[in-house]
Amino acid sequence: MTFKIKKDRKESENKTIRFGVELIDRINTAIEGTDVSFSSFVQQACEYALDHMEEDPAKTGE
Numbered sequence: 001m002t003f004k005i006k007k008d009r010k011e012s013e014n015k016t017i018r019f020g021v022e023l024i025d026r027i028n029t030a031i032e033g034t035d036v037s038f039s040s041f042v043q044q045a046c047e048y049a050l051d052h053m054e055e056d057p058a059k060t061g062e
Contacts, residue, residue, distance in 0.1 A: 003048045005036050010043075 019027075031041050 003045065005031065005034060005041060006044060007035055007040075012039075012043075 027038060027041055031038065
């Protein structure tokens with residue numbers, strides 16, 4: 001499954017995080033011309049990453 005940018009509004013809470021300038025530039029390029037905010041893109045990317053992570057055997061007791 002590929003990552004697709006969605007227009008989605010959810011309840012949220014503020015967190016302050018730091019991104020490298022290069023990553024910020026890449027994200028801004030990805031959302032250019034869309035109606036998606038930087039924050040929305042980052043939230044969706046994090047959800048996608050979490051949904052597609054391999055499970056850690058140490059956490060599952062295997």
